[in-house]
Amino acid sequence: MRDSRMMRFALVGTAGLALLFGAACSDDEPEATSTPTATEAAATATTEATATAEATETATEAAAEETVYPVEVTDMLGRTVTIEAEPTTIVTLSPTAAEFVAILGAEVAGRSSSTDFPPEVVDATDVGSAYQPNQEVIAQLNPDLIVADATIHAAPQLREPLEASGIPVIFVTAANIGDMTTTYELMGTVLNKSGEAAEQIAAVDAAAAEASSSVPEGVSAILLIADRDNTLYAANAGSWAGALLDEVGAENVAGGEADSGPYPGFSSVAPEVLLQWDPDYILAVTPAPEPAPRLSDILKQIPPFAGLSAMQNDHVVEMDLQLFLQSPGPRVIEALGALSETLSAE
Numbered sequence: 001m002r003d004s005r006m007m008r009f010a011l012v013g014t015a016g017l018a019l020l021f022g023a024a025c026s027d028d029e030p031e032a033t034s035t036p037t038a039t040e041a042a043a044t045a046t047t048e049a050t051a052t053a054e055a056t057e058t059a060t061e062a063a064a065e066e067t068v069y070p071v072e073v074t075d076m077l078g079r080t081v082t083i084e085a086e087p088t089t090i091v092t093l094s095p096t097a098a099e100f101v102a103i104l105g106a107e108v109a110g111r112s113s114s115t116d117f118p119p120e121v122v123d124a125t126d127v128g129s130a131y132q133p134n135q136e137v138i139a140q141l142n143p144d145l146i147v148a149d150a151t152i153h154a155a156p157q158l159r160e161p162l163e164a165s166g167i168p169v170i171f172v173t174a175a176n177i178g179d180m181t182t183t184y185e186l187m188g189t190v191l192n193k194s195g196e197a198a199e200q201i202a203a204v205d206a207a208a209a210e211a212s213s214s215v216p217e218g219v220s221a222i223l224l225i226a227d228r229d230n231t232l233y234a235a236n237a238g239s240w241a242g243a244l245l246d247e248v249g250a251e252n253v254a255g256g257e258a259d260s261g262p263y264p265g266f267s268s269v270a271p272e273v274l275l276q277w278d279p280d281y282i283l284a285v286t287p288a289p290e291p292a293p294r295l296s297d298i299l300k301q302i303p304p305f306a307g308l309s310a311m312q313n314d315h316v317v318e319m320d321l322q323l324f325l326q327s328p329g330p331r332v333i334e335a336l337g338a339l340s341e342t343l344s345a346e
Contacts, residue, residue, distance in 0.1 A: 067192040076150040076183060077159075077171040084168075086192045087145035091138050092121075093162075094130045094149035095322075096174055096329040100183060101147055103200060103330045104193040110141050117327070135161060143167055145190070151175070151264075174328040176243035177208060200330065207333040211248045211340035219343050220251040221281040222274070223324065225266065226295055232269045239265025240328040241285075248339050253277040271304060281343055282310040283319045294318045317342050 070084045091110035092098035098108050098115045108120075110127040125141060128134035130152050138146070146162060150173035153159055162169045170190055172183045181201050188197025223235040223245065234254035235241035242265060245252040254277070257267035284296035296318040299305055310316050319342070323335040 065194045067189050067194065069192075071189060073170070073186055073189055075169075075171045075186060076173045076179065077154060079171065081168055081170055083145070083190055085144070087143075087168075087190065089141060089143045090145045090147060091127055091141060091143040092147045093127070093133050094152055095327040096151075097147040097149050097172055098124075099327065099330045100172055100174075100187050101191070104184075104187055104191055104196045106191045106193065109143060110138060114326075117322070117331075131158070133158075133162075135165065138165070138167075145170065147172060147187075149173065174330075174332070175238075175240060177204065177247055177332070180204060180329070180332060204332055207336045208247050211336040214340045215248045215250055215343045217249070218251065219249075219281065220253050220277075220279040221245055221283060221343060222253050222269075222277065222279045223283040223285065223319065224269070224295065224299070225263070225285050225287060225325065226298075227262075231261065232271070232274070233261055233263055233266040234269045236265060236267045241265075241283075241324045244324070244332070244335055244339055248336065248343065250281075250339070250343055251279075253279045271302075275304060275308065278309050280309055280313075281315045281317065282308070283317055283324075283342065285319050285321055285325050287321065287325070315345070 067086070069086060070082055072080060072082050074080055087106070089109045090101055090106060092101055092108050092115065093112050095112065095115045095117065098111050098121050099117065101108050102118050102121050108124045111121050111124040112130040112133065113126050113128060114130060115124075116122055125137065127137045127141070130149065144167070146165070146167050146169045148159075148162055148169055148171050150171040153162065153171065170186070172187065174180045174183060181204070184197040184201050185194075188194040223241045225233050225235075227233070234257065235245070235252070236257045236259065237243070237246065237252065237255040238259065242252055242255055246255065254267055254269065259265065260268045282296075282299065284294065284299060286292065286295045296316050299316055300311065305311055320335075320338065323331055323338060
C-alpha cells in the first residue's frame with residue numbers, strides 16, 4: 001500500500017511541483033464561524049483593556065527617555081557600537097531592516113533592491129541586493145548609519161566590508177517575538193525613538209495575546225514550502241513561521257525537527273511522514289509569483305494526501321509569502337492576525 005501511494009505521489013506531485021517552480025523561473029483565508037460566549041467575550045475585552053492600559057503606561061514612560069549622544073549600544077550580533085549623533089541619513093540592507101527604521105518614524109535614504117514596503121521607502125536609493133550591497137552607491141549617500149540584517153549579513157564576506165566602511169553598522173533581527181522586542185529597544189535608542197519603540201512593542205504583545213486566546217487549544221499545524229526539486233520543507237521551531245505558530249499556541253508538528261536542506265529553519269518532509277503527522281491545518285507558502293500555481297492547490301491534487309484531515313476539512317490554506325517567509329519583522333501583527341483567523345476557522 002505504501003509503495004503504491006508513493007508511486008502516485010511521484011507521478012502527480014512531481015509534475016505539480018515542477019510546474020510551480022518552472023513558472024517561478026519565468027519570474028482566502030476562511031473566516032471563523034464560531035460565536036464567542038459571553039464569558040469568552042468578557043475575557044477578551046478584559047485582556048484587550050489591560051493590554052491597552054499597559055501599552056499607554058509603557059509608551060509614556062519611554063517617551064521621556066530621550067537618547068543622549070554619543071551612545072554606546074549592543075546590537076543583535078553582540079557587537080558594541082558607538083553612535084555619535086542622532087542618525088539622519090540611514091541605509092538599510094534588507095526589507096526587515098527598512099521596516100524597523102520606517103515604523104519608528106525615521107527616514108530611509110538607501111534600501112536593498114527587494115525592499116518594497118512600506119510605501120515611503122520605495123523612493124529611497126537602491127543600494128543593490130541584500131546579498132550584494134553596492135559599497136560605492138552606499139558611500140555616495142554619505143550615510144551616518146547602516147542597518148544590516150543579522151540573519152543575512154553575519155557571514156564574514158558580507159559583514160567585514162560593512163565594518164570596514166567607517167560607517168556605524170547596526171545588525172538587527174526578528175527571528176522571534178523576543179528578538180523583535182530587543183531590536184525595537186535597540187533601534188529606539190539608536191534613532192532617539194524610544195517612545196515609538198515602546199508603543200510598537202506593546203502593540204505586538206497585545207496582538208500576540210489576542211491571537212493566542214483565539215486559537216483553540218490542541219490545534220496542530222504545519223507550514224510547508226517546496227523547491228525546484230519537488231521536495232517539501234516544513235518550518236521547524238528555528239524558523240520565523242515556526243516561532244509564530246508557537247506564539248499563538250498551535251502545535252507545530254514539525255517543530256522538533258532538525259534543519260535539513262538548504263533553508264535554515266526548515267526540515268525536509270517525506271510524503272509518508274506528512275501522512276503520519278496528519279495535522280489539523282496545512283499552511284502553504286509559494287515562493288513563485290503568480291501566475292505560478294499556488295502550492296496549496298498543488299497539494300490538493302496529490303492523491304495520497306486526500307485522506308489528510310486538513311484536506312477533508314478544507315484546512316489547506318495559502319499564506320502570505322512576505323509575512324511568513326521573506327520579511328520577518330514589524331508586520332508580525334498582520335501575521336499573527338492571519339494565523340489567528342486561519343487556525344480558528346471551522
